[in-house]
Amino acid sequence: MSTSILSRWRKAFTTDSSGNDALRVVISGIQTLVDLIITGMVYQSVATGITAGTTQTQAGATALTKMLNIVATCATDNNGVKLMSAVAGARQTIVNRGAKNLKIWPATGDNLGAGVNLGISILPGAKITFEAEDVTTWSV
Numbered sequence: 001m002s003t004s005i006l007s008r009w010r011k012a013f014t015t016d017s018s019g020n021d022a023l024r025v026v027i028s029g030i031q032t033l034v035d036l037i038i039t040g041m042v043y044q045s046v047a048t049g050i051t052a053g054t055t056q057t058q059a060g061a062t063a064l065t066k067m068l069n070i071v072a073t074c075a076t077d078n079n080g081v082k083l084m085s086a087v088a089g090a091r092q093t094i095v096n097r098g099a100k101n102l103k104i105w106p107a108t109g110d111n112l113g114a115g116v117n118l119g120i121s122i123l124p125g126a127k128i129t130f131e132a133e134d135v136t137t138w139s140v
Helices: 003-011
Strands: 013-015 021-023 046-051 068-073 079-082 091-096 102-105 120-122 127-132
Touching: 091 102
Parallel strands: 046 068, 068 091, 079 102
Antiparallel strands: 013 021, 091 127, 102 120
């Protein structure tokens, strides 16, 4: 790596909202990234303290916006959360720390494997990870 490129990377270092060192890298205009080697930890985005929507419907489900989503409150069976719209390669994990079964819905028009716009339920204490195969299909 040349010194000029290395100096540009150093300038990309910043701190996050908690004062921790952070590096934000946005890669655009590249059709193929051949190799990306990262030494050290890679952290995913996390949302905690999520309350599941109380309507037991796809429309009323709480939208999930992070890679790791920890649902703290699910007070009634089939209160729900909704995945982001599928994008090939995307991943979302949901942990149900609520007291009741949690219904997980796809974004409108997406499929979690049970059919388009149909949700699936997970038990209290369960964890599930979805990976998007394309722009409408998620797999577990």
